[in-house]
Amino acid sequence: MLSRTTATATASASLSVSSLTSTNPSRFLSHLSPNCSRFSGLKKLSYTFPNPVSNFVSVRWNRSKNINYKAKRNNCDRSRMENFTTRAFAEPLKNPGELIDSVETFIFDCDGVIWKGDKLIDGVPETLDMLRSKGKRLVFVTNNSTKSRKQYGKKFETLGLNVSEEEIFASSFAAAAYLKSINFPKDKKVYVIGEDGILKELELAGFEYLGGPEDGGKKIELKPGFLMEHDKDVGAVVVGFDRYFNYYKIQYGTLCIRENPGCLFIATNRDAVTHLTDAQEWAGGGSMVGAVSGSTQREPLVVGKPSTFMMDYLANKFGILKSQICMVGDRLDTDILFGQNGGCKTLLVLSGVTTLPMLQNPNNSIQPDFYTNKISDFLPLKAATV
Numbered sequence: 346m347l348s349r350t351t352a353t354a355t356a357s358a359s360l361s362v363s364s365l366t367s368t369n370p371s372r373f374l375s376h377l378s379p380n381c382s383r384f385s386g387l388k389k390l391s392y393t394f395p396n397p398v399s400n401f402v403s404v405r406w407n408r409s410k411n412i413n414y415k416a417k418r419n420n421c422d423r424s425r426m427e428n429f430t431t432r433a434f435a436e437p438l439k440n441p442g443e444l445i446d447s448v449e450t451f452i453f454d455c456d457g458v459i460w461k462g463d464k465l466i467d468g469v470p471e472t473l474d475m476l477r478s479k480g481k482r483l484v485f486v487t488n489n490s491t492k493s494r495k496q497y498g499k500k501f502e503t504l505g506l507n508v509s510e511e512e513i514f515a516s517s518f519a520a521a522a523y524l525k526s527i528n529f530p531k532d533k534k535v536y537v538i539g540e541d542g543i544l545k546e547l548e549l550a551g552f553e554y555l556g557g558p559e560d561g562g563k564k565i566e567l568k569p570g571f572l573m574e575h576d577k578d579v580g581a582v583v584v585g586f587d588r589y590f591n592y593y594k595i596q597y598g599t600l601c602i603r604e605n606p607g608c609l610f611i612a613t614n615r616d617a618v619t620h621l622t623d624a625q626e627w628a629g630g631g632s633m634v635g636a637v638s639g640s641t642q643r644e645p646l647v648v649g650k651p652s653t654f655m656m657d658y659l660a661n662k663f664g665i666l667k668s669q670i671c672m673v674g675d676r677l678d679t680d681i682l683f684g685q686n687g688g689c690k691t692l693l694v695l696s697g698v699t700t701l702p703m704l705q706n707p708n709n710s711i712q713p714d715f716y717t718n719k720i721s722d723f724l725p726l727k728a729a730t731v
């Protein structure tokens with residue numbers, strides 16, 4: 346088992362790990378007060394030494410929100426506490442059955458978890474079947490906005506997976522769902538910097554749009570006095586990954602955001618890189634969003650991971666408690682953060698972009714609850730040996 350404790354706790358009494366991974370601060374604090382013995386055995390925290398003036402211990406809860414809490418020291422033995430400096434690190438998944446039993450819903454990222462490019466990852470169909478047979482709800486969430494839910498459904502089908510459209514949540518869908526959730530006026534239009542998936546979802550939601558692939562071939566010929574006209578009825582600019590990104594689109598989106606009163610700036614995601622081929626990393630949706638953010642000096646509203654919009658949407662739609670969800674993904678800064686921001690359990694799989702050395706790098710501050718090689722480690726007799 347991995348142990349990366351930075352210093353040794355001197356006390357030996359124990360608290361369960363689950364009690365320390367709660368996202369509820371009051372629940373956490375209840376373990377720290379009123380007497381010091383309850384600090385004993387904590388392995389998932391870093392905190393500073395007791396402040397001799399305030400008589401408070403500043404505890405860093407190194408979990409989802411990296412919030413600092415203060416707990417009164419009360420009758421603690423300071424000498425014991427000064428040796429108690431530990432940090433949170435993910436644990437290898439040793440008991441998949443326990444994790445499966447502890448939640449009712451699994452949210453899976455797709456690329457790097459279910460498939461890699463167009464290739465299914467080993468053991469995925471059996472794993473999904475096993476989870477369904479145990480009555481678990483399965484949801485698939487992807488930041489890739491180039492496809493609609495329907496188009497993703499086809500991809501699952503092509504790979505031989507029985508997944509319905511209602512179980513798929515792409516950031517293209519999230520953009521349309523967000524506009525619906527705020528009752529975006531139907532007489533306003535949406536300018537799209539992105540690919541077909543966003544257009545399809547906007548259409549399904551009944552919104553009028555312009556831009557998208559159609560503007561991919563447009564060029565600007567700068568002549569003295571040239572002025573680009575733009576539609577004053579555009580009330581939102583949605584930016585997602587776009588292989589046909591160009592200066593025309595940047596200028597059009599910028600004009601809408603800067604000049605149309607109240608125009609929204611929505612990003613499907615801000616992923617730095619994406620995996621168009623397995624040979625290298627490619628500039629992701631964050632590069633397109635960054636360009637428009639740079640010219641407008643505005644920060645977008647992000648609807649994809651790690652923003653909690655989709656998590657809130659899912660919890661409402663299915664009527665599920667977020668504490669009953671396990672988020673499974675291959676990226677720390679989107680998937681795992683998404684799960685942690687939503688207050689879910691988190692499992693990192695090493696079948697995608699994150700390697701064990703990356704997870705264990707001292708500079709990495711995002712630690713899932715568990716990690717394992719791939720989701721088929723859920724299957725009996727295939728327990729993780731990472």
Ligand SMILES: [Mg+2]
Nearest residue numbers: 454456457675
């Ligand atoms: Mg992924």
